[in-house]
Amino acid sequence: MSDATAELSAEQQLAADTNEQREVRLAKRDRLIAEGEAYPVSVPVTTTIAAVRAAHPDLEAGAETDDEVGIAGRVVHVRNTGKLCFAAIQAGDGTRIQIMVSLAAVGETSLKRFKELVDLGDHLFVHGRVIASKRGELSVFVDQWQIASKAIRPLPNLHSELGEEFRVRNRYLDLIARQQARQMVITRAATNASLRSTFAAHGFTEIETPMLQTVHGGASARPFTTHSNAFDTELFLRIAPELFLKRALVGGIDRVFEINRNFRNEGADSTHSPEFAMLEAYEAYGDYNSIADLTQELIQNAARAASPDGSQTVTWADGTRYDFSGQWDRIDLYGSLNEQLAAAYTGEGQAPQITVETPIDQLQALADAVDLKLDPKTATHGKYVEELWEHYVKPGLERPTFVMDFPLDTSPLTRQHRSKPGVVEKWDLYVRGFELATGYSELADPVVQRQRFVEQSLLAAKGDPEAMQVDEEFLAAMEYGMPPAGGMGMGIDRLLMALTGLGIRETVLFPLVK
RNA sequence: GCGCCUCUAGCUCAAUUGGCAGAGCAGCUGACUCUUAAUCAGCGGGUUCUGGGUUCAAGUCCCAGGGGGCGCACCA
Numbered sequence: 001m002s003d004a005t006a007e008l009s010a011e012q013q014l015a016a017d018t019n020e021q022r023e024v025r026l027a028k029r030d031r032l033i034a035e036g037e038a039y040p041v042s043v044p045v046t047t048t049i050a051a052v053r054a055a056h057p058d059l060e061a062g063a064e065t066d067d068e069v070g071i072a073g074r075v076v077h078v079r080n081t082g083k084l085c086f087a088a089i090q091a092g093d094g095t096r097i098q099i100m101v102s103l104a105a106v107g108e109t110s111l112k113r114f115k116e117l118v119d120l121g122d123h124l125f126v127h128g129r130v131i132a133s134k135r136g137e138l139s140v141f142v143d144q145w146q147i148a149s150k151a152i153r154p155l156p157n158l159h160s161e162l163g164e165e166f167r168v169r170n171r172y173l174d175l176i177a178r179q180q181a182r183q184m185v186i187t188r189a190a191t192n193a194s195l196r197s198t199f200a201a202h203g204f205t206e207i208e209t210p211m212l213q214t215v216h217g218g219a220s221a222r223p224f225t226t227h228s229n230a231f232d233t234e235l236f237l238r239i240a241p242e243l244f245l246k247r248a249l250v251g252g253i254d255r256v257f258e259i260n261r262n263f264r265n266e267g268a269d270s271t272h273s274p275e276f277a278m279l280e281a282y283e284a285y286g287d288y289n290s291i292a293d294l295t296q297e298l299i300q301n302a303a304r305a306a307s308p309d310g311s312q313t314v315t316w317a318d319g320t321r322y323d324f325s326g327q328w329d330r331i332d333l334y335g336s337l338n339e340q341l342a343a344a345y346t347g348e349g350q351a352p353q354i355t356v357e358t359p360i361d362q363l364q365a366l367a368d369a370v371d372l373k374l375d376p377k378t379a380t381h382g383k384y385v386e387e388l389w390e391h392y393v394k395p396g397l398e399r400p401t402f403v404m405d406f407p408l409d410t411s412p413l414t415r416q417h418r419s420k421p422g423v424v425e426k427w428d429l430y431v432r433g434f435e436l437a438t439g440y441s442e443l444a445d446p447v448v449q450r451q452r453f454v455e456q457s458l459l460a461a462k463g464d465p466e467a468m469q470v471d472e473e474f475l476a477a478m479e480y481g482m483p484p485a486g487g488m489g490m491g492i493d494r495l496l497m498a499l500t501g502l503g504i505r506e507t508v509l510f511p512l513v514k
Numbered sequence: 515g516c517g518c519c520u521c522u523a524g525c526u527c528a529a530u531u532g533g534c535a536g537a538g539c540a541g542c543u544g545a546c547u548c549u550u551a552a553u554c555a556g557c558g559g560g561u562u563c564u565g566g567g568u569u570c571a572a573g574u575c576c577c578a579g580g581g582g583g584c585g586c587a588c589c590a
Contacts, residue, residue: 084547
């Protein structure tokens with residue numbers, strides 16, 4: 001580099017991002033290294049903080065035991081008094097225990113070093129007997145201690161709530177500070193394990209399908225695009241795994257599911273993230289009824305896994321109890337819409353009735369009447385009906401509810417209803433006011449599928465960036481014969497939201513931030 | 515993408531009409547052998563997001579940019 005000022009040495013960069021507290025701790029690190037170790041390869045732990053607490057559930061104040069333990073944890077509290085120092089250390093699971101370092105037990109030099117070198121945030125190893133302090137606090141009475149890892153940056157103030165942005169950008173600190181943050185990680189893992197175990201119980205096989213796709217399809221959404229140097233071609237980050245899972249179905253993996261990430265280049269808010277975890281499942285020789293049964297069971301089992309008492313009633317962050325148990329309602333989309341339309345109708349004569357025959361201009365008038373605005377370029381019968389349904393029916397749904405039988409034109413991958421003309425065998429599952437999952441009797445006729453793709457590509461030509469492309473390779477697979485099947489998709493992040501009552505940014509450990 | 519709000523010490527937040535940039539916790543020095551956000555005495559710590567502008571004087575007002583939040587649009 002000719003411009004030397006643009007280049008900072010590592011040392012200069014280190015110095016540039018610093019403050020007094022960091023400098024002090026760096027000096028302590030230097031001293032620890034000079035005297036021995038600041039980052040020992042390991043420390044001789046004999047047990048965990050949780051195990052110590054469990055072994056001595058109700059020690060009386062002032063009681064002493066001869067239980068000698070070696071434990072380690074992060075220092076979250078220090079009270080250095082003259083000849084008896086107190087500190088609290090915290091394990092990764094959030095359990096804490098007090099430690100006591102006394103002049104009598106460790107001697108003058110060790111006590112002095114403890115006061116000079118141990119800071120909030122350090123990982124500390126202590127060895128000693130388990131006792132209860134005179135005030136009854138379970139403690140380890142230290143005879144040996146050692147810093148297990150010296151922290152250079154100060155821990156945030158643990159007594160005030162961390163700001164939302166700070167928590168998201170520094171999740172590791174959020175995990176140290178907040179039990180709720182730790183709990184979400186555990187709940188999420190337990191939920192995923194529960195889903196997989198329910199699938200296993202029903203004979204499903206988990207597979208992984210491409211994240212990078214050459215053809216954009218499987219759902220209606222704007223994709224992220226990228227470029228492959230090796231293939232010299234444009235690639236899409238998948239918006240859905242559907243078309244590959246169905247290829248697997250053609251290949252004879254009759255009960256198949258995938259839990260993995262999808263990417264959609266759309267707005268981000270409290271219920272939408274650009275990358276989100278998605279579950280999709282397909283069941284050969286099933287239909288949208290059987291897959292609804294399975295979905296209900298998957299979620300009810302997940303609720304058991306997520307709820308502290310193992311029941312199907314979960315407690316949300318705001319204290320609300322939400323009950324997933326029992327048989328969930330299955331309501332008809334057009335029927336429930338017409339009911340609410342009639343209830344809201346104040347005019348003369350009969351309330352308007354919406355059917356699959358209702359022309360667009362009438363739907364548009366109904367939408368205009370309640371200020372629903374759709375883009376006339378891409379609006380269809382189905383889009384109007386779904387918008388009207390969301391306006392009239394959705395807000396009144398409390399319990400988990402399957403909404404059945406959707407307009408044909410908004411569901412290009414779905415099979416026509418076996419007996420009702422003009423609708424498809426599709427349901428949406430609504431929980432807590434948002435769409436949690438969607439299920440279909442899958443379209444198996446390759447000729448109809450081709451027509452639907454062509455209709456989609458015409459929409460794309462008209463400027464709809466969400467419309468799918470014609471996927472010839474997928475069509476070829478279907479032409480070899482796809483078994484009749486029920487299919488389902490569910491947002492994992494949304495499932496966590498439904499189980500915990502938190503926003504999507506809380507359910508994702510490391511959400512995308514600029 | 516459009517509109518509104520917001521950004522101050524390591525963290526959480528104050529700062530009157532434009533008039534010396536502060537508190538709590540954290541840090542440093544000292545005292546204290548049972549503390550629970552210990553207490554007491556003293557001390558240090560700031561590019562007020564960035565860059566311009568107005569003004570005798572800008573954390574505060576104006577313009578542009580950046581981060582974040584909320585609403586609308588789009589969507590799961």
